[in-house]
Amino acid sequence: MAEKRDYYEVLGLQKGASADDIKGAYRKAALKWHPDRWVSGTDAEKRTAEEKFKEASEAYSVLSDPDKRAKYDQFGFAGVDGAAGQDWSQGFGNLNDILNNLFGGAFGGFGGFGGFEGFGGFGGGQQGQRVQRGRDIRTRVKVTLEEIANGCEKEVTIERNRPCPDCDGRGTRNASDVRTCPTCKGTGSVQHVTNTLFGRTMTSSVCPQCNGTGKVVTNPCSTCKGTGLVRKKETVKVRIPAGVEDGMQLTLRGEGHAAPQGGVNGDLLVIVEEQPHAQLKREGNNLFYTRVISVADAMLGCEIQVPGLDGPQRLKLDPGTQSGTVERLRGKGLPSVNNYGLSGGRGDLYVKILVWIPRKLSRSEREAVEKMRDSVRPDPNRDDRALFEKESQYF
Ligand SMILES: [Zn+2]
Ligand SMILES: [Zn+2]
Numbered sequence: 001m002a003e004k005r006d007y008y009e010v011l012g013l014q015k016g017a018s019a020d021d022i023k024g025a026y027r028k029a030a031l032k033w034h035p036d037r038w039v040s041g042t043d044a045e046k047r048t049a050e051e052k053f054k055e056a057s058e059a060y061s062v063l064s065d066p067d068k069r070a071k072y073d074q075f076g077f078a079g080v081d082g083a084a085g086q087d088w089s090q091g092f093g094n095l096n097d098i099l100n101n102l103f104g105g106a107f108g109g110f111g112g113f114g115g116f117e118g119f120g121g122f123g124g125g126q127q128g129q130r131v132q133r134g135r136d137i138r139t140r141v142k143v144t145l146e147e148i149a150n151g152c153e154k155e156v157t158i159e160r161n162r163p164c165p166d167c168d169g170r171g172t173r174n175a176s177d178v179r180t181c182p183t184c185k186g187t188g189s190v191q192h193v194t195n196t197l198f199g200r201t202m203t204s205s206v207c208p209q210c211n212g213t214g215k216v217v218t219n220p221c222s223t224c225k226g227t228g229l230v231r232k233k234e235t236v237k238v239r240i241p242a243g244v245e246d247g248m249q250l251t252l253r254g255e256g257h258a259a260p261q262g263g264v265n266g267d268l269l270v271i272v273e274e275q276p277h278a279q280l281k282r283e284g285n286n287l288f289y290t291r292v293i294s295v296a297d298a299m300l301g302c303e304i305q306v307p308g309l310d311g312p313q314r315l316k317l318d319p320g321t322q323s324g325t326v327e328r329l330r331g332k333g334l335p336s337v338n339n340y341g342l343s344g345g346r347g348d349l350y351v352k353i354l355v356w357i358p359r360k361l362s363r364s365e366r367e368a369v370e371k372m373r374d375s376v377r378p379d380p381n382r383d384d385r386a387l388f389e390k391e392s393q394y395f
Pocket of ligand 1 (some may be wrong): 044181183184185186187188189207208210211212213214215331
């Protein structure tokens with residue numbers, strides 16, 4: 001599959017472009033590339049227009065939606081998978097409708113589009129050699145819950161191919177030593193004819209002489225042996241957005257291996273590895289903490305400290321706190337990664353209180369509890385009797 005272009009690049013925009021810029025850029029692209037405008041063009045022109053139009057529409061469908069845009073900004077194409085492709089398989093929609101939608105205030109509905117079957121994939125069917133893409137690099141980064149709470153920046157050290165500094169990635173110091181590959185005539189692929197029971201079939205594969213670049217190098221550069229690439233150990237800063245979860249993958253576009261002969265860099269894929277917290281358990285955006293208190297603290301009330309991610313939280317427990325009570329500290333959980341950049345709230349921190357009934361008592365403890373035996377006992381006439389009745393319903 002051909003490499004997809006960055007959505008901002010497709011619309012000729014900068015990353016921070018405003019909603020109006022995006023709208024304007026898409027309007028321009030739609031006016032230029034809508035297939036209605038190319039009905040009298042050559043087949044090649046029609047195909048280009050279809051591809052350009054599809055590309056611009058897809059970019060617009062993501063960038064015009066604040067939620068999808070935020071995900072795309074963070075995770076690249078992985079963040080908006082399915083947004084592309086799916087809704088594009090049934091017809092182009094009328095150009096006037098599109099423009100009316102754009103400027104009549106009714107956005108978001110590209111329901112009438114689609115129907116690109118028969119055109120090959122995105123960018124497919126192009127003439128000439130294809131652009132090479134460097135391989136992706138996968139790495140892992142460990143983050144604590146505290147770091148996840150607020151987002152953080154991490155450094156990862158990777159070894160990757162970069163363009164050779166001595167030949168600028170050409171593979172030879174002299175530009176005139178780069179020639180068109182004689183085997184594939186620069187197309188990067190070779191055709192095979194196979195005879196089968198059903199007749200002759202044509203298949204194509206990557207040219208073995210130039211590995212698909214369409215170019216061969218005579219007099220190769222001594223530093224890179226003609227590959228145009230050198231191995232480098234480099235440290236890359238990775239911004240970890242708040243709220244990420246174990247196993248999530250962040251895409252740093254273009255930070256992977258360089259491709260030979262000036263192709264497109266691969267991506268750096270960083271997989272988040274959440275380190276377990278000593279005292280807190282995580283479930284989605286919520287945190288859970290269990291605390292055991294003494295019988296006396298339960299009866300008399302007390303104040304405890306809960307290990308929050310932004311520092312210890314004080315929690316007052318009322319006199320008569322029952323074992324199993326769950327207290328909620330609102331907003332002391334984790335933010336949601338999906339709400340990043342929007343006004344997303346945070347999850348909660350749940351504190352479960354367990355009252356410890358000792359199995360063994362020292363002599364002095366025993367004496368102290370003996371004194372309590374007669375003064376504190378269940379009494380059906382007391383006003384907190386309701387609690388006992390509630391608890392006993394579980395049997
Ligand atoms: Zn070749
Ligand atoms: Zn070199």
